Amino acid sequence: MKQLSIGILGAAASVLAATVSFAQQPPVKIGLILPYSGQFADTATQMDNAIKLYVKQHGDSAGGRKIEIIRKDSGGIAPDVAKRLAQELVVRDKVDVLTGLVLTPNALAIADVSAEAKKFTVIMNAATSIITTKSPYMARVSVTTPMLNESLGSWAAKAGGTKRVFSMVSDFGPGIDAEEGFMRAYKEAGGQIVGSVRFPVANPDFAAFVQRAKDSNPDGIFAWVPGGVQPAAIGKALNERGIDPKKMKVMGQDALASDEALASQGDLALGIITVANYDHNLANKLNRAFVAAYAADYKRNPDFFSIGGWDGMHLIYEVLKKTGGKTDGEAMIGAAKGMKWDSPRGPMSIDPETRDVIEDVYIRRVEKVAGKLVNVEFDTIRSVKDPVKARMK
Amino acid sequence: MAGILFDGFAYGMLLFLLSVGLSVTLGMMNFINLSHASFGMLGGYVTVTLMQQLGWPFLATLPAAFVISALVGMVMERFMFRRMYRATDLDQTLLTIGVVFMSIAGAAYIWGTVQQPVVMPDYLSGSFLVGGVNIARYRLFLIVVALVITLLMIGGLEWTRFGAQIRAAVDNQRMARGLGLDVDRTFSLTFSLGSGLAGLGGALAIAMVGLDPGFAFAYLIYVLIVVSVGGLASIWGSFVAASLLGICDMAGKYYVPQLGSFLIYLMMVGILMWRPAGLFGKR
Numbered sequence: 320m321k322q323l324s325i326g327i328l329g330a331a332a333s334v335l336a337a338t339v340s341f342a343q344q345p346p347v348k349i350g351l352i353l354p355y356s357g358q359f360a361d362t363a364t365q366m367d368n369a370i371k372l373y374v375k376q377h378g379d380s381a382g383g384r385k386i387e388i389i390r391k392d393s394g395g396i397a398p399d400v401a402k403r404l405a406q407e408l409v410v411r412d413k414v415d416v417l418t419g420l421v422l423t424p425n426a427l428a429i430a431d432v433s434a435e436a437k438k439f440t441v442i443m444n445a446a447t448s449i450i451t452t453k454s455p456y457m458a459r460v461s462v463t464t465p466m467l468n469e470s471l472g473s474w475a476a477k478a479g480g481t482k483r484v485f486s487m488v489s490d491f492g493p494g495i496d497a498e499e500g501f502m503r504a505y506k507e508a509g510g511q512i513v514g515s516v517r518f519p520v521a522n523p524d525f526a527a528f529v530q531r532a533k534d535s536n537p538d539g540i541f542a543w544v545p546g547g548v549q550p551a552a553i554g555k556a557l558n559e560r561g562i563d564p565k566k567m568k569v570m571g572q573d574a575l576a577s578d579e580a581l582a583s584q585g586d587l588a589l590g591i592i593t594v595a596n597y598d599h600n601l602a603n604k605l606n607r608a609f610v611a612a613y614a615a616d617y618k619r620n621p622d623f624f625s626i627g628g629w630d631g632m633h634l635i636y637e638v639l640k641k642t643g644g645k646t647d648g649e650a651m652i653g654a655a656k657g658m659k660w661d662s663p664r665g666p667m668s669i670d671p672e673t674r675d676v677i678e679d680v681y682i683r684r685v686e687k688v689a690g691k692l693v694n695v696e697f698d699t700i701r702s703v704k705d706p707v708k709a710r711m712k
Numbered sequence: 713m714a715g716i717l718f719d720g721f722a723y724g725m726l727l728f729l730l731s732v733g734l735s736v737t738l739g740m741m742n743f744i745n746l747s748h749a750s751f752g753m754l755g756g757y758v759t760v761t762l763m764q765q766l767g768w769p770f771l772a773t774l775p776a777a778f779v780i781s782a783l784v785g786m787v788m789e790r791f792m793f794r795r796m797y798r799a800t801d802l803d804q805t806l807l808t809i810g811v812v813f814m815s816i817a818g819a820a821y822i823w824g825t826v827q828q829p830v831v832m833p834d835y836l837s838g839s840f841l842v843g844g845v846n847i848a849r850y851r852l853f854l855i856v857v858a859l860v861i862t863l864l865m866i867g868g869l870e871w872t873r874f875g876a877q878i879r880a881a882v883d884n885q886r887m888a889r890g891l892g893l894d895v896d897r898t899f900s901l902t903f904s905l906g907s908g909l910a911g912l913g914g915a916l917a918i919a920m921v922g923l924d925p926g927f928a929f930a931y932l933i934y935v936l937i938v939v940s941v942g943g944l945a946s947i948w949g950s951f952v953a954a955s956l957l958g959i960c961d962m963a964g965k966y967y968v969p970q971l972g973s974f975l976i977y978l979m980m981v982g983i984l985m986w987r988p989a990g991l992f993g994k995r
Contacts (some may be wrong), residue, residue, distance in 0.1 A: 356817075358926045361825035490972060518965070518975035521930065523921045524717040524726070526848075527965035548827050548922025555920065559848035561838050572871070582829030583922065619826070 347639060347646055348383035350408030352419040353428065354709050357395035358547065361464045362421050362624045366443060368617045369628035374613070377632075382639030384646075389414060405429035405461070409436045416441065418631055421624065423447040423492055430454040437648035439638070439655070443564055443631040444624055447496060448707035451675050456648040458674040460630040461623070462596040462668075463705040464493050466574050468543070470596035470680045470700050472504030478682075478698060479592070481568050483541035484511045485532040488543040490517035497543040497572060500706075505541075513536035525556035533560050539568035539595030542575060550580035554588055564590035564685070573598070573623055576685050581692040588692060591685045597664040598627040600693045601650035608664035630662050632667070666702075673708045716963050722851030724958020725858035728951055729886045731935035732861060733909030739944040740882050741902055743797060748910050748935055750815035753927040755911025756918040757819060760828045768834055770885075770919075777915035778908040784903045785907020789900050797899070812928050819925040828923040850919060857916060857953075861909070865947045878902050882945075937980050941942050943993025953959040953983075953991055 351370070353363035370388070379386050389412050391404040400451075401420075408414045409432060417433055418441040420426040426445035430453030433440040442459040451457045466603060475481050484505060488494035494517065512534040518528050532540050540562070542553055557569060564587075573595035575582070581588050599610045599620040609629065613621045618620050623631075634655060637645075641654040656669040668679040682698035730752055737745040755777035762768040762776055784803040788811075796804050869875035880888040881898040889895050912928070914929060921931070938957065942949030957976055964975035971978075983991065 357931075360820060360926075361827065361924065364825045397850070465902060481847075516969045519968065519974070522973060523931070523934070524723045524962070526723070527716070527962045528969065530719070530967055531969065548924055549928075551830075551922055552920060555837070555850075558837060559851070561839060562845060578830060579827040583827070583831060585831050 321608075329566050331668065334457070344384050344644065346387040347381070347416065347644070348412060348414040349388045349416045349418060349635065350405065350414035351390045352393050352401055352404050352408075352413065352417065352425065354395055354421055354425075355390070355392040359395050359421055362444070362546065363392075363419075365622050365624040366419070366628035368422065369613065369621055369625035370632050371627050372613055372616060373632035375616075377636060381636040382642060382644035384639065384644040386636075386639075391419075393422075393425050396422050398422050398424040401425035402428040402432060405432040406640070409438060415439070416635055416651070418635065420445045423450065426450045427453060430583060439635075439646070439648050439651035440524070441631045441634055441661045443627040445586055447492060448675075448705050451673060453712075456652045458634065458652065458669050459676050460634055460669075461627040461703045462678070462680075463707070464572070465707045466703050466705050467596065467680060468497045468500035469504035470703055471541075471570060471572070471682065472501040472510075473508045474594070474682050474698065475501075475539060475541070475568070475570055476505050476508035476510035478541070479568060479570070481510060481537075482571040483511050484539040484541050484570075485513055485535050486515040486541045487528050487532060488515075488517055488541075489522075489545060489549075491519050491520050493545070494520075494543050495639045498541075501541050501543075510702050519541060520545070522553070525553045526559065527562045529553070529556045529562065531708040533562060536683070537567075540572060542569065542571045544571075544575065545618045546574035546577055546579075550575045550577060552582035554580060554584040554591070558584075558587045564588065564592075566590075568592060570594075576694050577622060578620055582687065586687070586692070589687065593683050593685075593694060595681050595683060595696075597693070598681065598683060598694045598696065601664065601681070601696065603663070603665065605661060609663040626638075626662065626664050630660075630664070630667065633660060633662070634658065660663060670704060674703065675705045675708060677702055677704050679703065679706055714843075716966050717959060718845060718847060718960030718968065719851065720959030721955055722848070722854050722958070723962055724955040725851075725854045726917055726920060727934055727938050727958055728858050728954035729861070729913040730910075730931055731913070731938040731950055731954065732865065732947065733911075733913060734935050734939050735942065735945070735947055735950040736906035739824030739939055739946065739950070740878065741797075741899065741906070742812040742882070742944070743793065743903075744801050744808060745906070746805060746808040746932060747928075748906075749914075749932045750812050750928040751785060751907045751910035752779045752917065752924070752931065752935075753815060753923070754784060754818060754915035756770065756923040756927060757828070758911065758934055759915040759918065760830060760923060761823075763831075764829070768882075770836070772816035774912060774915055778912040781911020781914075782904040782908030785910075786900055786904035787909075789903040790863065790934055793903065794896070796901070811906075812932070815928050816925045819928075823925070825925060828918070830918045830923060832919050853917060854920075861912075862951050869947065874898075874901070905922030913925065927951075934976075937976065941980055941990055943981050943987075945991040945994065946990070949990055949992030 356361045393401045421444040434454035440457045488498040576593045601645045638654040659668040667681045680700045680703045681696040683694040683696040686695045753774040761771040762773040836919040942953030
């Protein structure tokens, strides 16, 4: 695996570095582990863009200490590689903070390192509930899969007005989590699951599964696929089978209606309902500024990976300010607990008990606004906590 | 049932279009060309770029995808692959897998890691009903293109002068040279034909499977399965194998979804145990 550039970030950062000097204190080192290459490379691009933007806007120091980011490429789903990189970062590079972590298996693999080396660890994306229970120094700024899908499940049965839903998900950890979350909440709210299917993660053609869904005659379809090429493929398969999201409720998590998926599907995507913790279309002032700055630098819109990177950096900066530059694990996680801030995604905080994120969850529909397909949020569920951890107690 | 057959056959044709170029380069020329799907990816990017940047209609981009991939294939054959025809299988594997990695990094550098939008014209999207069977337009289009290519390839190899030259050059290179055939030129053209077909297959596939730099690896396994099950050197074998795999995969996913993608591998193992050289393989 190639190692990515080590060192200080960006031109703006170095300008700032010249004006401020912290000669007496060594820099705070942040080990950033992302899948820069392979199947999930684009998620790393989106996240790292937001991280660079945060450093550009907020300077390269916090709590009186300079920030140095060390980037490591974990490739795709590779827990062994992620763990080795985390060990190297701790032992050789002497980092103070571990962060990044798009994929659940990778995040779980570095939990031991975080716990044993007592390193403050910020999960910027990986969304399986249990991750944060594996190290007492971990905090998460993204979202959990059950938070989103249980919210969607209750919404679908109550406000959504569906009675019979067919569920189709990718057959691996996050997909199964999503299925269980959606079904549990949907049944609790009085809905009926008329059938379900789990398809292989690498699946080029969805026709058979969509046909199965159609044959069970549902009034709604819940579909969960990872981002990338699959959301558009499933949208096209629905269209081929004459399933129109404007008539039958097609529901899923954010990636199902990502910008790329919408661009490939065109008007076929109109009416798809998704649940998300962030969208670049959110109408608040912070978000407008964030999206404008992001688009100016990177010529595209930020997504939920970007917002994870952004808020992850924000948490690290704020924690350093609060500890006055102290970087031991106890001090940092102590400062992170209960921290509240306004993010472009809306108000959010770190749950002092579980160190997991608390935030608003949005229900959105694909609509055409000024000739462009966008996700318009029409329902908000306030201050959602991870429901799995609530049940663990 | 008829719907499953149709969808499965169309999926098979997708696999066939992706792999027919490989039955030429790997199958006929006996060159372990793992970079095949990279040429498919190139064709995909040609189509996407022409559609988006220059506003070409989808159908017009298909010949361009063929030609550009064929030209790139020809250049690479001339400067790189030609030297490796007599090398061991392992050397060929290493070289071409290196090309795959370079193509992925190259695509990410030029087009970015982002997934490319592939918007089909209206006459190729949606579906219509024939006797209660749901016929998706794009699938029908794939089937027609695949049948045309099969006929052209089989006919071209059997009955044209160039086809005879290819067969001669592949079967016995020394004899062919001795008879005055320009074997180098034949090989060069054959390799670029294979690359062009790969590009065309990629351009046709992206409407269904999407396109990002991961393409070069994601579909490599499927094309290798099709070519090995069909038997090397047999266009007809690839056609039959692709249809069989497509239909069984689709039926399996519909009736026994728990088996999921496993079925295609089970079939491969079963068929290769029964006929190690593939369905129509001779060596």
